Amino acid sequence: MTKGLEGIKIVELTSYVAAPACPRILGEMGAEIIRVEPLTGDEQRTQGPGYGMEKTELEDPAYDLSSLNKNWLSVNLKSPEGIAFVYKLIEGADIVITNYRDKALLKLGIDYDTLSKKFPHIIFGHMRGYGERGPEKDSKGYDATAYSSRGGIVMSFPQKGDDPANVPAAFGDYNAAIALTAGVLAALVNRQRTGKGDKVVVNLYHMAVWAMGVAIISRQSGAEYPRSRKEVPCPFNNSYKSKDGIWFLICNGNYNKFFEEMMTAFGLGYLVGDKELDTLEVITANGKAPYVIKLLEDAFLTRTFEEWEVVFRDHEIPYQKCHTIDDILADEECYANDILRPIHYDTYGDRVITTSPIRLKSVGDPVLRKSKPIGYHTREYLLKYGFTEGDVERMDAEGIVKCYKGPALADW
Structure with missing residues (x-):
């Protein structure tokens, strides 16, 4: 054949x-x-x-x-x-x-x-x-x-x-x-x-x-490039740092749908039901995205990355550690799939x-x-x-x- x-x-x-x-x-x-x-x-x-x-x-x-x-x-x-x-x-x-x-x-x-x-x-x-x-x-x-x-x-x-x-x-x-x-x-x-x-x-x-298509289109609606991670439009699609200094990224772009589950998982359950924060539309209109990001930053600094991994997996939250090249070279996933x-x-x-x-x-x-x-x-x-x-x-x-x-x- x-x-x-x-x-x-x-x-x-x-x-x-x-x-x-x-x-x-x-x-x-x-x-x-x-x-x-x-x-x-x-x-x-x-x-x-x-x-x-x-x-x-x-x-x-x-x-x-x-x-x-x-x-x-x-x-x-x-x-x-x-x-x-x-x-x-x-x-x-x-x-x-x-x-x-x-x-x-x-x-x-x-x-x-x-x-x-x-x-x-x-x-x-x-x-x-x-x-x-x-x-x-x-x-x-x-x-x-x-x-x-x-x-x-x-x-x-x-x-x-x-x-x-x-x-x-x-x-x-x-x-x-x-x-x-x-x-x-x-x-x-x-x-x-x-x-x-x-x-x-x-x-x-x-x-x-x-x-760069998303940047090209979103810029025409006012999005900034380059941007600060402290001011991204969607706080659930952003990078954060754990208590032990490890940077990671979460990516749940449907902020409105997952607001209750995510905030509860991250120890911020008291925010559930807050109509000033629970949709992208409202935090965009009232400029509260940086405030939500700061709340998440502070929450993530309370646990190690290993501890957060358990939370992410239990709630099926898409995440990854921000890898260095050394991390990639040691990554079992690369060798199991013949990537390296x-x-x-x-x-x-x-x-x-x-x-x-x-x-x-x-x-x-x-x-x-x-x-x-x-x-x-x-x-x-x-x-x-x-x-x-x-x-x-x-x-x-x-x-x-x-x-x-x-x-x-x-x-x-």
Whole structure:
């Protein structure tokens, strides 16, 4: 039985994170990923130290995040023979994923119009910083700039009056990759019905604004961003601190429905029946939300988090401790559900890495294969596509391709 995307081929012409993370997801679903890098390699190979992570020529945990489960080719796209080889790859593929800007795509002859004429079946997935129209259409767009900064994340996440947020690197990239994955799979379904390929476009700025939808809409009614947790509209959807200094968040957005049960559970039963406090409409109108928040703050400071957990569970109140990264790394939930996967590096020892969040029953928990050095599979694919050993040696010597010449590496 065919499992997941077995038999589907993706040619990847990308750099950095957002676009490469999409084929990584498709690879975990069983697709064959043919990653084509320039002879100098993807610039993302240099980024590990900027994340505070070490790397070697053979092992790079930072790069693995968006580049597991791929086959590594290195081709000079400015060479006629190089681009001809890539066309051969695309001819036999189902999907092309890229994030090159329009000018580069046109210059190299791998833009959508060119490829769709040559290969009408091809699905073209394009990750962009900004949209195809408007003043920024030709601008470089990165996660930190197009998503976190322009998308409002940096300024909306801190508490009111605090400095801009320091958003973790590639936060928006990995979210945008999910959207591009959904788009190309939708196009793949449509091609099964029509026989024709399609163009799928996702941009980082749009992804950020989509994620900020509640803020965008509520701001038009006067809601403030950034806001203070002491002034949120719904006191039952807010963060609080326990007696032992642990921050947690409760989330029961239906304040009116659960007012009596929640207040009784929190030791504030005397408020039940108080018509000045028992609905969101009235505490919004009379400005009493901060007062209710202060009552809850004081109540939560009377017990430890462990004690409050019993109360939350007994009353089925949605809650969670506000986790640090260390908490996540130690979280049994992550390992029970293959959210974090142990992975071994000869240089760095045992680490864990995030898996993609989509699961297909036919595939199960996917096999993860670490990234490889530049050109690791170039020779293999040239031979697979009809080139001779002599062709390979000549093309490598002339700088048309780059073939890896180091020791064989374990395929895991």
